[in-house]
Amino acid sequence: MKNMKSTIYFDRNPVISSFASVASKKEAEGSLANFFDHIEMDPYFKKETWEQAESEIQRIAVTKALEKANIQSNAVNFIFAGDLVNQCVCSTYALRDFNIPFLGIYGACSTMAEGMLLAASMVNAGYGERATAVTSSHFSSAERQYRNPLSYGGQRTQSAQWTVTGGGAVIIEQNTEQSQEQLEQKTEKKIIVKSATVGRIVDYAVTDSSNMGAAMAPAAADTILRFFKDTNMKVTDLDYIVTGDLGYVGSELLLNILRQDDMDISFQHRDCGVMIYKKDEQDTHSGGSGCGCSASVLSAYFLPRIKSGEIKNMLFCGTGALMSPMLSFQGESIPGIAHAVLLSQQVDSVKLMLRGASAGVFAR
Amino acid sequence: MKNMKSTIYFDRNPVISSFASVASKKEAEGSLANFFDHIEMDPYFKKETWEQAESEIQRIAVTKALEKANIQSNAVNFIFAGDLVNQCVCSTYALRDFNIPFLGIYGACSTMAEGMLLAASMVNAGYGERATAVTSSHFSSAERQYRNPLSYGGQRTQSAQWTVTGGGAVIIEQNTEQSQEQLEQKTEKKIIVKSATVGRIVDYAVTDSSNMGAAMAPAAADTILRFFKDTNMKVTDLDYIVTGDLGYVGSELLLNILRQDDMDISFQHRDCGVMIYKKDEQDTHSGGSGCGCSASVLSAYFLPRIKSGEIKNMLFCGTGALMSPMLSFQGESIPGIAHAVLLSQQVDSVKLMLRGASAGVFAR
16 A cells, blocks of 8 residues: 655745734633733623634634734735634634635644644645634533533533633745745744644544543544654654643543654653643643634744744644534544644754655655 | 735646536436436435435545546545534544545535635645545435424425535546647546635625525625636636526526626526526425535536536636524624636636736736
């Protein structure tokens, strides 16, 4: 069986030129409180329903990202967006007024990574100057849709995760500086999207919708292994390998699965679901989840550290549980998926490691 | 305000190398009965639930398309899929076993056009040799989710459309023949994806979820107008302008809206929702709808006619109503979206009309 590579190599070095994060009360009491661009303490975001509040999260994230880039919405060619609410309507209603050509995506909690992957693909190919990726989640819109009405007050299991009320947006644009020399003269580093590894649907027959970390960990392992195989990079080439929201349970599983493949990422691994809340104080059990988890943690914590030069190379691996309550009721298992993008200050970060890569795609 | 163009020009002429359509009983009694690749008279597709049946539609469509191309699933680099069921699970469960890197999309009934747009974008950029787009819908899974339980037996209004039980898959691959001369020597024509116009979210404040044609028509008009503006093509350059599923009500609205912009497409216009059922005999009121409507009609009826040489140039404009029952209950209107791809036998179909297009994107 021919092994097709599924990592895309972005030869034109598209850059993340702007980004913004939004969070709410619980996140503002968490470990990353100081890093969000916008904190709204009212969980309704001054709207009337949880879904409208979630739309507001995306609206604020995109508006902030445009402001920070000092551009108008008409300077963006494409926007990729999705969320957890049925029919992804929080995205639709959030973005309706921006008038940006819109491509709806659904990757569950991997949505931010999927959006960045596609946005970078479009920009690197020259189809547009700029593309945006945005996503959100809201504890209350997710809880009532996926689990129980909030007023039911059900007991949560220890493996359950807490859906983040928040979101993030990134703007990816064509790079005007091509050489490493030009980049190194700058004190403020560029955030280059160097490659993207498209996830496969991986199903280990997990049926417990209160243990999504276990459902997603095998998919994360599959994508991370393929990334290293496709690029010939080594674990030590990266400062961080950041998973979306495996939480405590899923993160431990991921490390164990990779150890079986003789890969130890324990030093480089961070998980957005683990990072966002305070373990002992906030009673979130296995950590945070939701599309807004990895979107806000990436935009609030990691991207500024690439820009400042603190982080040179990191793999951002968004993870999603492709579940629906209806199919769970029908007895189905929960497949997982993970998409990964390599973020780097350096135009030659991957080139060094590549054996015979051609423009646009890794050699097969 | 700078007018950004949002039509992508595919300079490397990606081709639709294979395609397949699937339908069920009502569609087999309709106008296009003789053209589907696979007809399953059991609405359960020999499965236990409507959702499992819908997954089976996608599984059959992809399997057929791979068979017709005489390739295995590992020859496909990416698959784009989505559907109407919450969290797009019919796609997930259908494609789980194919092991193809998967990118979930949500475009409501415009999903086929969105998937083709993105698949062609990836292949044209050289990120992979082949990409597949697939989607489905099922009358019974849609009806109980969007409207009423089937057993309720509610009266349908005349503007309502009938969700198609069916689907389609296309495989888009890199073109090996570049010149028009080489193409013309062949009796069996290639189906080239020449351009793609990304839709914008258009909201005319329609709130009647039994009149989706009215919600989608303005979006179709917006995309069609931008296509002609971006490409400098004329209506008469096209044999057909095919909309996804505006139905009878929406189609008339579309023609009226375009007439206000001095554009008459009445000779070229066809609508998949109008075409699929027999108007007087099948009691579907305003026609067919659902992701599977345009996917199956395109694959069953139009693509073979491009291949045979009967159709030279056509615009396939998928239309979607970005609604959800929950947000409708909250009083929201129904925004529409439409994505369009230009399909052509000719590598120079657009080039003739272009004024200063560069590779990959129309000049701004």
